[in-house]
Amino acid sequence: MAFRRALKRLLQEIPNQGSRCYSTEARQMVTMIPGDGIGPEISQSVKDIFSAAGAPVDWEDVDVTPVKGPDGNFRLPPKIFDSMDRTKVGLKGPLATPIGKGHQSLNLALRKAFNLYANVRPCKSIEGYKTPYNDVDLVTIRENTEGEYSGIEHVIVDGVVQSIKKITEEASMRVAEYAFAYARDNNRDTVTAVHKANIM
Amino acid sequence: MAAPMQRSMLKLLRSSSAALKRSFSTSRVAASSSIIQHKKYSTEPHFSKYGGRTTVTALSGDGVGPELLSYVQEIFRYAGVPVDFEELEINGSTTDEETLCSALLSVQRNGIALKGNIESKFDEPGFKSMNVELRTQLELFASIVWCKSIPGVYTRHQGLDIILIRENTEGEYSNLEYQIVPGCIENLKIITEAKSTKIAKYAFEFAKTHGRKKVTAIHKANIMKLGDGLFLESCRKVASQYPDIEFNDMIVDNASMQMVSKPQQFDVLVMPNLYGNILSNITAGLVGGYGVVSGMNIGDDYAVFEMGTRSSGRSLKGKNIANPTGMLLASCDMLDYIGCNKHAELIRDSVMKVMSVDKVQTPDLGGQATTLEVIQAIIEDIKPKTTSWLHA
Numbered sequence: 001m002a003f004r005r006a007l008k009r010l011l012q013e014i015p016n017q018g019s020r021c022y023s024t025e026a027r028q029m030v031t032m033i034p035g036d037g038i039g040p041e042i043s044q045s046v047k048d049i050f051s052a053a054g055a056p057v058d059w060e061d062v063d064v065t066p067v068k069g070p071d072g073n074f075r076l077p078p079k080i081f082d083s084m085d086r087t088k089v090g091l092k093g094p095l096a097t098p099i100g101k102g103h104q105s106l107n108l109a110l111r112k113a114f115n116l117y118a119n120v121r122p123c124k125s126i127e128g129y130k131t132p133y134n135d136v137d138l139v140t141i142r143e144n145t146e147g148e149y150s151g152i153e154h155v156i157v158d159g160v161v162q163s164i165k166k167i168t169e170e171a172s173m174r175v176a177e178y179a180f181a182y183a184r185d186n187n188r189d190t191v192t193a194v195h196k197a198n199i200m
Numbered sequence: 201m202a203a204p205m206q207r208s209m210l211k212l213l214r215s216s217s218a219a220l221k222r223s224f225s226t227s228r229v230a231a232s233s234s235i236i237q238h239k240k241y242s243t244e245p246h247f248s249k250y251g252g253r254t255t256v257t258a259l260s261g262d263g264v265g266p267e268l269l270s271y272v273q274e275i276f277r278y279a280g281v282p283v284d285f286e287e288l289e290i291n292g293s294t295t296d297e298e299t300l301c302s303a304l305l306s307v308q309r310n311g312i313a314l315k316g317n318i319e320s321k322f323d324e325p326g327f328k329s330m331n332v333e334l335r336t337q338l339e340l341f342a343s344i345v346w347c348k349s350i351p352g353v354y355t356r357h358q359g360l361d362i363i364l365i366r367e368n369t370e371g372e373y374s375n376l377e378y379q380i381v382p383g384c385i386e387n388l389k390i391i392t393e394a395k396s397t398k399i400a401k402y403a404f405e406f407a408k409t410h411g412r413k414k415v416t417a418i419h420k421a422n423i424m425k426l427g428d429g430l431f432l433e434s435c436r437k438v439a440s441q442y443p444d445i446e447f448n449d450m451i452v453d454n455a456s457m458q459m460v461s462k463p464q465q466f467d468v469l470v471m472p473n474l475y476g477n478i479l480s481n482i483t484a485g486l487v488g489g490y491g492v493v494s495g496m497n498i499g500d501d502y503a504v505f506e507m508g509t510r511s512s513g514r515s516l517k518g519k520n521i522a523n524p525t526g527m528l529l530a531s532c533d534m535l536d537y538i539g540c541n542k543h544a545e546l547i548r549d550s551v552m553k554v555m556s557v558d559k560v561q562t563p564d565l566g567g568q569a570t571t572l573e574v575i576q577a578i579i580e581d582i583k584p585k586t587t588s589w590l591h592a
Binding site: 097098099100101102105108131132133148149151153154155158159160161162163164165166167168169170195196197198199200 | 372384390391393420421422425427432460
């Protein structure tokens, strides 16, 4: 009996790196960020379908509208950090970023805050939905925290702006290791690195 | 192919090439000529013309560049084009400043060049791209790639006619990089109001000259608020001076997605350097790939013509399978630019006929022909047209 309990606890604590969670009894708490625009509608759809399917998931809704900190800068509200600390997993709707002015991208802020260094998008042709391209089955893995999205910009003189693109060895290695591990774990044959190293 | 269909195909080709000819007409008195617009920025572009023959610089480049340029010269010979080439060998293995300086001097002397792509080594951090050097030194501020669906070339999207105008001298291509600490590199992307306004004005003038209805600015101003925000603001200011032309903007990631799913919505695009590079290549892929698209780099004083995708075709070198169409169409654009409209139309008609009607196509378009076979077919098509001048 004690052995079974210990084994169950051990299985529950296996980190969820693409492997299945073997425990189906415990309900998982998931942070839900509905987002802007169509976000709330599609988030509600997910909740409805999950409850109809009986998925063992409870949702904790968090609004990530930036709040003004004591130093006058806008930042993510503390409740998102509390929630993610507890749940470790979140489902996020689209968050709009104002163009040319306003606050920095909240998508970017979330990625930086929680060190979400790899953005993985599997793209597979959907059977029954005709597109000009057939049999697409590729996965894009993108470095999520630096590069052009560093947010460092300066006005040098009136009419001249510089944006800084930052690339570090550490972040590049990290996402490359993730990509190769993903390829190996998912039986993919080729990893293609996309760059503009002839110019940059 | 049935005679009526062939006649209507030829009619289509003639009308499309006539439309192109109208657009590139260099008649000094024509009010609706794109060349006249260049005059606004400086004195009229000069060419090295002597005894009725123009001298054009030919920069060899890497990969298939040299062979394609030699084919262009051969076809010019058969078509009786009054152009002489000043050939300069410049490629990725050139290490001395001397060669780059002579290339620049030659283009400055002749005013016009036809160019193969020069490869840039990317494992040498100190290596400066010679293509970029040429463009910045000659101040070729606009790169224009005109992507038009070609009858007879199978592609997934039909009926495309998109003009991509890209800022060619600043942005991500500023060549300003440094290492802060080992393992951390910063690259500066410079956007200036002057150059953004200049390219926007060029795009709107181009659209107006060619009767286009919509200009779309591509940017990423939600992330790069100051940089791309400045570009977008400059485009908006110029747009207000052209109330007849519709202006909208699109973020580059959405634009890329729209370009491959619904490209028919785009008309003229104006873009900063890197986004222009990416979208030009995507659009070129939609109309047939590297082999069928031509590009031009226009400055106040000089113009350089090359293949639209700026690919060197390293893997195709010497195999006799490279598609010469892109380079030939670029050379026809060059002939239009210098005023040899008759010859440009003649060669362009033959090139398009061989590709669309006779379907002599290289492997990149799904055909079986070799480069030499395509060139032979074009020459055979040109020959009867030139001998008829003797009797005219």
